[in-house]
């Protein structure tokens with residue numbers, strides 16, 4: 724594994740205000756994700772895992788500290804620049820898939836490529852290939868409302884991976900999937916990891932999935948702690 728950093732966060736803190744009182748969710752979190760590294764983040768409900776993932780992914784500015792992706796700061800830049808960095812370098816799989824209801828599976832998966840200025844024919848071909856890889860070749864023209872929960876999740880996974888991002892951020896990626904499909908998704912992740920050196924940061928309550936990663940980090944009392952195995 725190379726030591727090239729893909730995503731780095733330093734001294735990240737997040738304080739929410741709740742009913743006028745400060746609530747510290749993250750304090751001084753630092754993390755260095757190298758190329759091809761697979762990391763899982765575990766922790767009890769409410770420990771701040773989603774907050775951390777959103778902060779790492781450019782969706783939620785930290786109260787303090789900095790996050791950089793591919794050597795570029797995520798929060799010291801304009802919103803436009805941040806969107807470009809996210810599109811080029813990151814892939815996202817969140818619990819609520821945010822698929823566009825009026826578009827079919829191929830169109831949803833092709834969307835990040837089109838936003839990245841890939842020509843439509845090539846975008847559609849790559850979207851189809853990725854949907855086949857997640858076992859959805861028979862659902863290419865279905866809209867989100869015509870898909871099951873697990874199928875929608877796989878469309879979201881295909882959409883996150885289609886740009887071959889340097890780092891994929893996943894919140895409970897296999898939460899709604901049966902064992903076979905969860906295994907397929909894990910295999911796909913492993914293939915991408917090996918073929919393209921894609922890094923993964925996965926938030927999960929699934930201890931088996933968590934322990935398949937290179938590093939397991941527990942979020943506790945606002946800080947990340949390495950889990951020794």
Ligand SMILES: Nc1ncnc2c1ncn2[C@@H]1O[C@H](COP(=O)(O)OP(=O)(O)OP(=O)(O)O)[C@@H](O)[C@H]1O
Nearest residue numbers: 739740741748766767768769770771772773774775
């Ligand atoms: N926008 C917000 N304003 C105020 N408090 C918030 C906000 N978002 C999250 N919180 C609080 O921050 C804490 C961490 O929430 P977060 O969703 O990051 O936890 P989590 O570890 O992902 O939980 P779960 O495993 O249940 O999904 C919780 O106590 C939550 O109530």
